[in-house]
Amino acid sequence: MSNVLNADAKGVFVIAVTPFTESGELDLASTDRMVDFYLESRATGLTILGILGEATKLTAEESRTFVKRVLARVAGRVPVIVGASAAGFAPMRELSTSVMDLGASGVMVAPAPTLRTDDQIVAYFDMVNTTLGADCPWVLQDHPVSTGVQMSTSVVLRVLKNSPACVMLKHEDSPGLAKLSALRAASDKGDLKRVSILTGNGGGLFLPEELTRGADGAMTGFAYPEMMVDVCHAHASGDIEKAHDIFDAYLPLARYEQQSNIGLAVRKYLMAQRGVIASAALRKPGPKLSEADIADIDRLVRRQTRRLQEIQ
Template sequence: MSKQLDASAQGVYLITVTPFTDSGALDLASTDRMVDFCLEKGVTGLTVLGIMGEATKLTMEESRTYVKQVLARVNGKIPVVVGASAPGFAPMKELTDSVMDLGASGVMVAPPSTLRTDDQIVSYFQMVGETLGPQVPWCLQDHPVSTGVQMTANVILRILKNSPTCVMLKHEDWPGLAKLTAYRAASDKGEVKRFSILCGNGGGLFLPEELTRGADGAMTGFAYPEMMVDVVAAHARGDRERAHDLFDAYLPLAKYEQQAGVGLAVRKFLFQERGVIASDFVRKPGPKLSAQDVADIRFLVKRQEKRLRELG
């Protein structure tokens, strides 16, 4: 049983990929290797069934099988958050109850693309809290690029005031530094409870700046999770220069992995190259890498390795 999610959460919650075999079936052996790899690299938590986890391409049964495998392998060592966004409240509740029974630490919910006004957004998340129930801590995902829903800082603060079980914000708006400053100012003044803020902007493309603005860490994916772990650790001990130097070494590859449409294929290819997963298969609709893409990636990896050696 993993520790329940709470407002003190910090560090790096890695968004996992979902490993498949070359024929597109769930690959549970690679899932175990991936969990071991993440633990070895020092992540603080895992987030499964996110957008980059191809959640919408899994059946309900596959989703449960995958979550069960991850939780069994994690074996309570670190918290596991499960993406529970759904078109309706009944499937959201069904998946949530199922994964919480299996030992998940909490769930993450994003707004559906149908929401238009501030009041609609606030009302929707009031219903999310009621649907999940008083025992389920949850994370609010603010990712307008994927949802099409714009939530201002004020709207998010209203949601947090209304929802005692919302303990974390996955902050993915871009640009979002001013929003981060507003959240921390509001909680510092006691206008809203202190809540955990983990950043997910493009594989952590603004991570050092977001940490400086008061983020508690990262919740995103990247084929080199040790980058986020080391950057967050350097920042926590007050070595801002080291945090930026490390970040800069990985930035070209992180940027390449953030290309719209092809990013997941890049991440899975790199995980396969690193021996973490057996296949880089992406379910349809999904991108395939060209020979030129692979050449680009290998060139960037070599440069990254050279820079890391120089930094020691």
């Protein structure tokens, strides 16, 4: 394994949760176990301080502490990407410089939610290039559900053409299969440099189809990251039907985890149940699962376990 981030990246970059204690403090012991869990699940990379990493609830000092702990535990075995979207370019530069100095492999940037026109989006990422510099590999995050910014295929192509240090697209348009096909066709024809395309739609809810359309893997979160790893491995080996069978076994739980209001609480509950993190706590404000939610989840886990045994 290597911690280098480049346009050849493939596999599964897991979006990590941020573990907290019941009182809301960073749980660094659980952070170590979580990193071990992701690597034992054969993740090819990690992404931290993402939207579902509760990054906006951390102070700057807590963010540095968490990044430092993850990087120390990973110890260069896989690339680690850090979310660096910020309200302004000065804090973006400060955070990016800080995490790269700590040993991160690259940063991820989404368009600012104030952007409205195609030209504004392109100009924004021109400034991102200036802010990050030529030596900082970065990931373009296309997630209109969270940013409110719709980037058309032509705009993404313009941004990538203007961005030599952008080595990866995190494709999260929903479902965006036609966009994915068009972007991969552009690089296949030589109209665009090849970049890694990792998909993030709702815990991988379209992963088999996205792999068929030319995605290189997944960058998203799910309490069972081995699902994404096994689907990618089966697909890469040419066993498309097996990839779909594995995916189908996990789909009901993956779907349940993607609820807009309680999804992260579901993921943390499952990770606590699996012994990965000590507490399922979200930092306030955050939802709590009801007894009915937990009954749903436990039923889905039992059904998933049975189905996986049947397809082995």
